[in-house]
Amino acid sequence: MVLLLISITVLHLSALAMLLISTLEKAWWIWDDSEISDLWYNCFQDNVTKTWLCAATNENDWLQSVQALMVLSVVFSSISFLVFLGQLFAMSKGGLFYFTGFCQAFAGFTDFAACLIFTFHRKEILADTRDLSKGRFGYCFILAWVCVPLLLLSGVMYVHLRKKQ
Template sequence: MLIVLAFIILFHLAGAIVLFVATIHNAWWVVSPAGRDVIYTDLWYSCNSTCYPVENSHTTEAAYLQAVQASMILASILCCVSFFVFILQLFRIKQGERFIFTAIIQLLASLCVMIAVSIYTAEKKSFHVASLRDGSYGASYILAWISFPMTLISGLMYLVLRKRK
């Protein structure tokens, strides 16, 4: 049982790390113009040799981008809260009970990741100025999609898991 518990904790922490890296790292969109430096764009900045804020990110035209930003931050927070609730429930709930509250929080984190990445996928062209539209998805975008099933599976594991001696 201790091995299963260690696996669940490590899987949750791995999912949280992937989620944090996807949120923070600056490679959601990558543009490689001919003869110039590669431009990496994340949810807040576009960077080549210098970084500058994503154009119009503070306006109502960027409401989609703001929704992606908020959803990824909320998913990161919920994932951390879920881990702390799991540790607390590990010592508080009675033998034989399930980790329902932890599972609900983790499934909400998974839902937030799915919402954020889906919005980014659907509206990617509206986020970027014309010079950046001919790019491709970057590593952070892929990590965000990887963090979705990791948080979902983690939440489902908490639903199934019962406290034992």
């Protein structure tokens, strides 16, 4: 039982860390080594000083929905972990972690929706920038996609987890 709790906790914390990185880092779309975009900024590398110069992205409805869904995903996953810790110590023997599992699954669904919106509407989201055919998805976008099955898996595991002690 202890090994199962440690495994679920490690899975949850690693998914939460990847979710935070994918939400806050600057690599959702990469044109080349000198220009990147994320949910919050467009950055260019200054060749003279070798520093990144960042400006706020141009807001549109699609970008705001991706931003909101990613932040919601982080919030629900964090709430899920805190509720899990509370239930672990306060719940009576034989109880199930339904609320924790549903919060975690909802975090997975919001992350999934954000990734889908960015995938299908990247032209509208990145409209005022360079030609999209010269760019590619960045590692933060890939991390966000990797988080989807991890969040859903841990949500299902929480729903089936029963407190034994």
